[in-house]
Amino acid sequence: MDDQRKKIMALREKLAAGGVTLGSWMQLDNSSVAEIIGNAGYDWVAVDLEHGHFSLSRLPDLFRALELGGTLPFARVAQGRTKEIKQALDAGARGLIIPMVESANMLADCISRAFYPPDGIRGVGYSRANLFGKKFDAYTASHRDGIFMTAQIETQKGVDHLADILKVPGLDAVMVGPYDLSGSMGMTAQFDDPVFKQTLAQILACCKAAGIPCGFHVVQPDPNALQEKIGQGYQFIAYGIDAVFLYAQARAPELG
Amino acid sequence: MDDQRKKIMALREKLAAGGVTLGSWMQLDNSSVAEIIGNAGYDWVAVDLEHGHFSLSRLPDLFRALELGGTLPFARVAQGRTKEIKQALDAGARGLIIPMVESANMLADCISRAFYPPDGIRGVGYSRANLFGKKFDAYTASHRDGIFMTAQIETQKGVDHLADILKVPGLDAVMVGPYDLSGSMGMTAQFDDPVFKQTLAQILACCKAAGIPCGFHVVQPDPNALQEKIGQGYQFIAYGIDAVFLYAQARAPELG
Amino acid sequence: MDDQRKKIMALREKLAAGGVTLGSWMQLDNSSVAEIIGNAGYDWVAVDLEHGHFSLSRLPDLFRALELGGTLPFARVAQGRTKEIKQALDAGARGLIIPMVESANMLADCISRAFYPPDGIRGVGYSRANLFGKKFDAYTASHRDGIFMTAQIETQKGVDHLADILKVPGLDAVMVGPYDLSGSMGMTAQFDDPVFKQTLAQILACCKAAGIPCGFHVVQPDPNALQEKIGQGYQFIAYGIDAVFLYAQARAPELG
Amino acid sequence: MDDQRKKIMALREKLAAGGVTLGSWMQLDNSSVAEIIGNAGYDWVAVDLEHGHFSLSRLPDLFRALELGGTLPFARVAQGRTKEIKQALDAGARGLIIPMVESANMLADCISRAFYPPDGIRGVGYSRANLFGKKFDAYTASHRDGIFMTAQIETQKGVDHLADILKVPGLDAVMVGPYDLSGSMGMTAQFDDPVFKQTLAQILACCKAAGIPCGFHVVQPDPNALQEKIGQGYQFIAYGIDAVFLYAQARAPELG
Amino acid sequence: MDDQRKKIMALREKLAAGGVTLGSWMQLDNSSVAEIIGNAGYDWVAVDLEHGHFSLSRLPDLFRALELGGTLPFARVAQGRTKEIKQALDAGARGLIIPMVESANMLADCISRAFYPPDGIRGVGYSRANLFGKKFDAYTASHRDGIFMTAQIETQKGVDHLADILKVPGLDAVMVGPYDLSGSMGMTAQFDDPVFKQTLAQILACCKAAGIPCGFHVVQPDPNALQEKIGQGYQFIAYGIDAVFLYAQARAPELG
Amino acid sequence: MDDQRKKIMALREKLAAGGVTLGSWMQLDNSSVAEIIGNAGYDWVAVDLEHGHFSLSRLPDLFRALELGGTLPFARVAQGRTKEIKQALDAGARGLIIPMVESANMLADCISRAFYPPDGIRGVGYSRANLFGKKFDAYTASHRDGIFMTAQIETQKGVDHLADILKVPGLDAVMVGPYDLSGSMGMTAQFDDPVFKQTLAQILACCKAAGIPCGFHVVQPDPNALQEKIGQGYQFIAYGIDAVFLYAQARAPELG
Ligand SMILES: [Mg+2]
Ligand SMILES: [Mg+2]
Ligand SMILES: [Mg+2]
Ligand SMILES: [Mg+2]
Ligand SMILES: [Mg+2]
Ligand SMILES: [Mg+2]
Known part of the structure; x- marks a missing residue:
């Protein structure tokens, strides 16, 4: 487990030095899928406990399959409640992505649920x-260093309170949720709307000012879109989703 | 997915015209059971996430098996919380049955959790x-039309606030929970008690007045009991439970 | 485990005294279904490993659920091969039903696979x-007494060799498979064909002559059909199938 | 089910007479593990829904396996919320262990969620x-007698409010959570710290004064530690955890 | 089920008219994967029971998910034994792909195991x-028309006996297994070896002469490779594998 | 995968140098159990596909959990048939233990089923x-070096043919199955019988003469019994079984 903490700490250092970390996303409850994506070259993979359908008993298998490929297991929780944060971490998650963060208080509560006393x-x-x-002491000591905390900003309210949110101790990165953010702005999936783009720019600038890495989920696998986001200054990037990778490739070719 | 929305809209029209919709109920976590009941002639089948024991990862399989038989997949959630409403709908539920609705506010919150912004x-x-x-646009457009919302009235408090509850926008039907209602009235399962019967009549009348279809769960499979309920004016009716169907038939005959 | 052996020995005594034993049949892989049928009053329930789809890891749970209701767990194996007989018994099956028995040799091989050395x-x-x-000694001692062996006669070839089959040591009962038998006779499911009926009578007479109880699977739950079979002299009777019980009851009533 | 209620009532009598009840603990989601521990001589076994990873659909199988060995199935819930208490009991749990009880109100709410109206x-x-x-009436009648309620005291705040907590009607026992308690006191796992020991003594004395049996989880299997706890006056004792039993024995011996 | 038979018969007609049928392949045991590939535009999808790891109880869910997308569920069995052919068909497979066919006798045995008496x-x-x-009569009548039988030729021995194999009644198509064929020829995966290419040409010519459609598995998703195979005269083509689709897309892009 | 082959080759070298390899055994289908035993210090762990009840789809998860702890995943197959050998290896097994080997031919067939052409x-x-x-080439090249083949000698017939069995190319080790061997000798579990002990000595001597390491399963965890076996010259040793480890520790202590 020590190794995992070292990886988390190396991740923080890379981001602090202005670097980019690339992860991916899982919605399919199958641990061979996890082993494949765990071997695909990502720093971390988030199991999506919000929009995916994963039984609790499956988490350890998924995390083991990711770890076996040398990838850090993260979890995007559904709401940031005590029970789900505890259970994702107890299953071995080394990073948490909290959706719909709308206030500093809410985030501070979530972070508090993730750290052992006295933190x-x-x-x-x-x-x-x-x-x-069996590895209780090794895991518990300096436990806080080994958990990476990410807040999703995906509502107008979250944007409005971003400056305060960014001050919460223990926050490692911010991640934009483009579908929900556009939805909350009344323009679901209209990612080219100038107002939407301006809001993205505002979030990015606010994060830069606070010294917190900003992230994005590039949902459709497209290296150009990825490079564009990196060029814009995003550092904590999720690329694709297992199911999207699959159907992007799986479409039956037209027979002439 | 379009087809499913059409079915929900047809269901609403049938009820608006005074017709009856018949569904059924599942507590056994097995998708061949779902395929059997999905082929048994019901408009919808509710997977009981309150008193049944279904792992989250099983919902998509159960819903697919129901859909394959042409039946709409519904979910009776445990409490109407954000996480379970989101996950039931994300798994493909086309109707939600909310238990223990006791106030207009509580119902409005549940309905709000079920609809995308701006609804x-x-x-x-x-x-x-x-x-x-892959079907994001088709599913998202006019999404609200494709979700059927039912409130269970099953406590005295719910009865007391029924008039207000019936005014909540987005409510499609009401359903009596006879066991809980009798329990909250201090007469568990004493369905022939005149006070209980009077309460049922009051609920039915209140729904009629508000123009919201009233429903009932005829737990023991008995066509006569069903006809009686229809005769009384109930329109949204659940008939039987998979486990009850099973043991009603499975009893070993006495050997003479 | 001792208790189970006593039950098997009591079963043999009841049959030897001319009595009838009533069991049932499972094709749905769900242990709550097993608990329901295990509480329905049958002496034994056979998990159908031939036409059902049960993963190997599920057998212990199904058998425990049957045992909890006081019912003996039996298995109808797919072919009587070494591996499946060993694994059904190792999971706790107390009776085996061997399909498509067509010769004394084949049956003797199957029985040999079911008993520990030197049997x-x-x-x-x-x-x-x-x-x-943990219960190795108790289980192993007199192990043979605790396993009930049934041969299915369900082909013309099996009928032709029945007299020899009935002489195989260790055989406890014979069971007719009406669908396969009619199929092998070129009259699938034509159970009223006089030739078919005559073949049934021949099997029954042959068993009587050999002193081996003859059995039948009354697939459609119908107490009259059951009584008829008992009246004809069948003693080892399977009644219904879980899935058939379910859909027999689950059909949506016609709304007038 | 009647039998289970009798066992719960006998448990209460044993404790009331000053006796000791010994249970154990499960974190491995496997029902053969449950059958093994269910046959190991404990009065009850708690399935740990807080730190373990059990899918909801697995609870009935685990509880059946425990019951088959004559052991009462208990559940340690994650937080004491309505949904998890309802679902643990609906799966057949006969005892609930509520973690992190910190006030009389919180405990009273949990107990209220566990009992049918009017209790x-x-x-x-x-x-x-x-x-x-099928067994609705038998289960429902005097239902409250058949559920054993335990509150975990595992924070300083819980200790501070213990006297009030002990007055909540329906509470059967108290159980110390040593890891969390030491954590909340800023001395995680320093069980020999005199301040920690004094706090334990205070809890025990407070329980004695209130006439409520006090309990402890002896996590590392050690008969001497168990006897020590009994000698100190603990009556409701959990001994070991399945995973701990396993790795305590499974370590590969050193080859000389 | 009638619909499925119609689709199989239409498939045969398309092939008889010289057309091409395109299917795909599954090795990941997850029914959302099946639903995705079932919606990807293939005529059929083969669940690989030879090199994949599918529990028996999972087949019905996988087949239902494929059917829901309008795709025919096929199974590539591990060896063509009685038990696996029976269980794949009983789960709903509408086509069987038999690996390592090396003689007419072996194929005739497999086909015999797939058809009801008298076929x-x-x-x-x-x-x-x-x-x-419930649909016994509809499924059983003309059952043979509704099962598509494919023989894999993937050893030198199979090539040597191909002319005889092609005469076995009930055979619908032949499919080359390039990895095994090259292996049996001592040139594993050397698909450009002239001897290997000549063997492929020989198989194709032999099938043409016998009027049996010849097939190929284009394992790496590549529309050009697919068109090449069609141009060469292959008609029964499997395109890709779920896991290959996934990792082909999922690779983390290089960050510049 | 390369790493695994290196470990197998190191295992062979250790044995060739007269060293001892220590493994363990699994019968519980749970991958956290596998992770625990995979971290317990063994060179390899055999998943018992003969007497255990493992669904095929579970093998990859179990093997991943073992690998994560740095332990080689082995499989004890049920009979050594083509399908199960192929599927155990395809799931990632790096060693096979073949039960009931009774002739050189039978063993040669099993070994042939485990190696790719031309081996x-x-x-x-x-x-x-x-x-x-994705790792096809790395896995396939010199594949034979990476599979460890063990034959169980556990019948009198196997003992009689041992000299021939030991000459089969590809055999890495022999392992005595004490329960079956004693059973086949008419003295089930009478391990102290002089005739049984003499047979063991004969097997050991025969292996020494042939230069093939001989092995034993020390079923009850007892370091002294292990040292005794090592002292006698056994080199390939399985120690304990997960379920036995568990219940050896889990027994409830007697309360004085
Ligand atoms: Mg979001
Ligand atoms: Mg209710
Ligand atoms: Mg049959
Ligand atoms: Mg605690
Ligand atoms: Mg092949
Ligand atoms: Mg053996």
Whole structure:
């Protein structure tokens, strides 16, 4: 588990030096899918517990398959509640992505749920994360260093409170949720609308000013779109989704 | 997915014309059971996420099996919280049955969680419901028309606030929960008690007055009981439960 | 486990005294279904490993659910091969139903695969049946008494060799497979054909003469059909199938 | 189900007479593990829904496997929310262990969620606990007698409010959570710290004064540690965890 | 089920008219993957029971997900044994692909295992394929028309006996297995070796002469390779594999 | 995958140098159990596909969990048939343990099924073992070096033919199956019988003479028994079984 903490700390250093971290996203509940994406060259892969349908008992298998390929297992939780944060971390998640962050208080609560006392209120216990207690001490010591916390900004309200949100201790990165953000602005998926683009620019600038890396989910796999986002200054980037990778390639060719 | 929305809209029209819709109920986590009931002639089948024990990863399989038989997949959620409403809909549920509705506010919150902006606050994202984004536009457009919302009235408090509850925009039907209602009245399962019967009549009358179809769960499969309920004016009727169908038939005959 | 052997021995005594044993049949892979049927009053329930789709890892759960209701777990294997007989018994099956028995040799081989040395060649090892070794001695001692062996006669060839088949040591009962038997006779499911009926009578008479109880699967749940079979002299009777129980009851009533 | 209630009532009597009840703990989602521990001589086994990773659909199988060995199925819930209490009980749990109890109000709410009206607000419905309605009356009558309620005291705040917590009607036992308690005191896992030991003594004394049995989780399997706890006056004791039992024995011996 | 038979018959007509049928291949045990590929425009999708790892209980869910998208569910069995052919068909497979066919006898045996009497010896019974008996008559009548039989030629021995193999009644198509064929020729995956290419040409010519459509598995998704194969005269073509589609797209782009 | 081959080759070298390799055994279908035993210090762990109940789809998860701890995944197959050998290896098994080997021919057939052409007849294809083709070349090259083949001698007939069995090319080790061997000798589990002990000595001597390491399964975890076996000259040793480890520790202590 020590190795995982080192990787998280290296991730922070890369971002602090202005670098980019590339991760990916899972919605298919299958651990061979996880092993494939875990071997595809990403720093981390987020299991989407918000819009995906994963049974709790499947998390350890998915995380093991990601780890086996040398990739850090992250979880995008559904709401940031105590139970789901505890259970994602106890299964071995090394990063959490909190959706719909709209205030500093809400984020501070979520971060508090993720850290053991005295840094927070996460329940202390044996679980898969510490190999059911066998690696309890190694996992628990400096535990906070080994968890990467990301806040999704994906509503107008979140944008309005961004400056405060960025001050919450323990926050490692921000990530834009383009579908929800456009939805909350009354322009679902109209990503070329100038107002939407301006809001994105505002978020990015605010993050830069606060020294917090800003991120984006490039949902459709397209290296050009990825380079564009990097060029704009995004550093914490999710690329694609397992199901999207699959159907992008799987379409039956037209027979002439 | 378009087809499903058409079916929901046809359901509303049938009810508006005074007709009856017949559905059924599942508590057994097995998708061959779903395929059997999906082929049994019901308009919809509700997967009972309150008293049943279904893992989240099983919902898509159950819903696919129901859809394959031409039946609309509904979900009776456990409490109407954000996470479970989002995940039931993302799995493909086309109707939600909210238990223990006791106030207009509570119902309005639940309905808000079920609709995309600007109609509500449901998270916008790729999921099984839109085939992981492949059918995103078709699913999202006029999305609200394709979700059928039912409130269960099953406490005295719910009865007391029924008039207000019936005014909440987006409500499609009301459904009595006889076990809980009798329990909250201190007469668990005493369905022949005159006070209980009077309460039922009051609910039915209140719904009629508001122009909202009233429903009932005829738990024990009995065509006569069903006809009686229809005769009384109930329009949105759940008939039986998979497990009850099973043990009603499965009892070993006495050997003479 | 001792209790189970006693039940099997009591079953044999009941049959030897001319009595009838009533069991049922499972094709749905769900252990709540097993618990329901395990509580429905049958002596035994056969999990259908031939036409059902059960993963190997599910057998212990299904058998535990049957046992919890006091019902003996049986397995109808797919072909009577070494591996499946060993694995059904190791999971805790107390009776085996061998399909398509067509010769004394084939049956003797199957029975040999079911008994430990020196009675047969079943592999000796720790498994769920002996609680992973914790109940090894209790399970192993007089093990043969605790396994009920049934041969299905369901082809013309099986009928032709029935007299020899009935002489195989260790055979407890015979069971007619009406669908396959009619199929092999070129009259699939024409159960009222006089030639078919005559063949049934011939099987029954042959069993009586050999002192081996004859059985039948009354597939459609119908107490009259059951009584008729008992009246004809069948003693080892399977009644219904879980899926058939379910859809027989689950059909949506016609709305007038 | 009647039998289970009798066992719960006998448990209460044993404790009231000053006796000790010994249970165990599960974090591995496997029902053969449950059958093994269910046969190991404990009064009850708690499935850990807080730090373990159990899918909802697995609870009935785990509980059946425990019951088959004559052991009472308990659940340690994650937070004591309505949904998880309802679903653990509906799956057949006969005891609930509520973590992080910090006030009388919080405990009273949890207990209210566990009992049917008029004792509480638990939803009344068919479920696995009443064999999907087949045993509804037997299960429902005097239902409250058949559920054992335990509050975990594992924060300083819980200790501070212990006297009030102990007065909540329906509470059967208290259980110390040593890891969390030490964490909340700023001395994670320093179980020999005199301040920590004094706090334990304070809890025990407070329980004695209130006439409520006090409990402890002896996490590392060690009969001497167990005897020490009994000697100190603990009555409601969890011994070991499945995963800990396993790795304590499974370590590869050093080859000389 | 009638619809499925019509589709199989239309497939045969298309091939008889010289047309091409395009299918795909699954090795990932996940039914959302099946739904995605079932919606990708293929005539059929083969679940690979030889090199994939699918539990038996998963087949019905995978087949339902394929059917829901209007795609025919096929199975590539592991060896063509009685048990696996029966269970694939009972789960609803409408086509079978038999690996390593090396003689006319072996193929005739496999085909015999797939058809009900009098066409073959497949066991007659209720199963998912006939909705547990509810659609027994519709499924059973003219059953043979509704099953598409494909033989894989993938060893030198199979090539040597191809002329005889092509005469076996009931054979619908032949499919080359390039990896195994090259392996058996001592040139694993050397698809450009002239001897290998000559063998492919020989197979194709032999099939043409016999009037049996010849097929190929274009494993790497590449429309040009597909067109090349069509140009060469292959008619029954599998395109890609789910896992290959996935990792072909999922590779993390190089960051400049 | 290269790493795994290196480990197998190192294992062979250790044995060739007279060293001892220690592995363990799994019968519980749970991948957290696999992760725990994979971290317990063994060279390899055999998943028992003979007496355990593992669904095919579970093998990749179990093997990944073992690999994550740095332990080689082995499989004890049920019978050594083509399908199960192919599927265990395709799931990633790096060693096979063949039960009930009774002749050189039988063993040669099994070994042939495990190696790709030209060394054998194993089907060549994409699968989890080669990451669905992504690591096809690395896995396939010198593939034979990376598979460890063990024959179980556990019948009198196997003992009688041992000298011939030991000459089969590709055999890496022999392992005694004490339960079955004693059973086949008419003295089930009477391990202290002098005739049984003499047979063990005979096997050991025969292996020494042939230069093939001999192995044993020390079923009950007991370091002294292990040292005794090593002292006798056994080199390939399985120690314990997951379920046995568990219940050896899990027994409830007697309360004085
Ligand atoms: Mg979002
Ligand atoms: Mg209710
Ligand atoms: Mg049959
Ligand atoms: Mg705690
Ligand atoms: Mg092949
Ligand atoms: Mg053996």
